[in-house]
Amino acid sequence: MKAERTTQSELWQPEALAAFKDSLTDGLHPDDTGGKKGQSFGNGLQGVSVKHLPSGQIKRSQVFALAANPSINTATVCAAAMAWGGMNQRFSEKFFSLAGDGWLKVAERIRAGLLDRKAAYAALANLRRDGKLYGTGPAYFTKLIYFLTPRAGGEGDQPYIMDQWAGCSINLLLSRELVKMNVTRIWAMGKPKPVFSYQVAEANTCEDYEEFCAATDVLRLEFGLTPDQVDRAMIANGGRNRSSWRHYVIKNRRI
Known part of the structure; x- marks a missing residue:
């Protein structure tokens, strides 16, 4: 409709x-390679299991494969998405340190299929407004919605x-x-x-x-x-x- x-x-x-x-x-080709190397990007980020990330640059299909694997935690999937998107690493450490302030819970709900694209955007935009989505405006948090949605x-x-x-x-x-x-x-x-x-x-x-x-x-x-x-x-x-x-x-x- x-x-x-x-x-x-x-x-x-x-x-x-x-x-x-x-x-x-x-x-x-729609399976293009992103901007950052997976393991170097994810190294030291709170909640991220670096061993599940590729050592080289990440392809779209690899991010989707991680998102579809229930044994991979959501923080690691988000790190893969942000590495693919080329997130500035001046922001990444603080962004992941704020996972407990709400964005990780939203990400998990998106990944579980509990939020549609409009509701997911609203939830993340609200967190951004409240200062709980550091260094991550719409251009980046829509990458999370894109990759996490089943x-x-x-x-x-x-x-x-x-x-x-x-x-x-x-x-x-x-x-x-x-x-x-x-x-x-x-x-x-x-x-x-x-x-x-x-x-x-x-x-x-x-x-x-x-x-x-x-x-x-x-x-x-x-x-x-x-x-x-x-x-x-x-x-x-x-x-x-x-x-x-x-x-x-x-x-x-x-x-």
């Missing part, structure tokens, strides 16, 4: 939709990562700011033009996240993609090997 309502009420921006469609030929063979109402790239992607595709973004203008020494830094705003509510996920569901169905494929396509590739959709987003996202 959510996807049907979005289909009726949302209108894709034709140029952006065409660019997104073209980008699907880039062949980005998949059980179904694809309905799956959560998605709402980071700056997915947020800017859906905003371009809908030609409106569904995902609220904080934008900072930065002038670098010797550069003729400023560069702009984008961050998912903490003002985004659980209703905003649900609408973002519902719109992403519609996009996924538009092209016959799996949840992981559409997530990968929206986030795309950055760095020196930017994929075509990342180029499009950087060129066209609004200030």
Whole structure:
């Protein structure tokens, strides 16, 4: 029903939709490798069993496998998700030290299938508001929702990562700011033009996240993609090997 309502009420921006469609030929594999090495990231973090983490960089499939294994504790799964996401290790020690203040219990409820994506976002956003989710705004705590939510063979109402790239992607595709973004203008020494830094705003509510996920569901169905494929396509590739959709987003996202 959510996807049907979005289909009726949302209108894709034709140029952006065409660019997104073209980008699907880039062949980005949904089982991509994350930013941090598992064991080095998890070493010394409260509650994390480092022996269950890979020594090298983590793939999406490895995080999902850990989440599906009942013998692996949830803190370890969360460490794998954050390592994959490239969490700044200036934040990781304190973040995991605050597990007992509420976020680990929420994570366990998500993993047990007791919270849907909207309720999971609301619970974590409330903890963030109360200072109990250190160094972890929506772009990162939606990674926890994405990896911890049971998949059980179904694809309905799956959560998605709402980071700056997915947020800017859906905003371009809908030609409106569904995902609220904080934008900072930065002038670098010797550069003729400023560069702009984008961050998912903490003002985004659980209703905003649900609408973002519902719109992403519609996009996924538009092209016959799996949840992981559409997530990968929206986030795309950055760095020196930017994929075509990342180029499009950087060129066209609004200030």
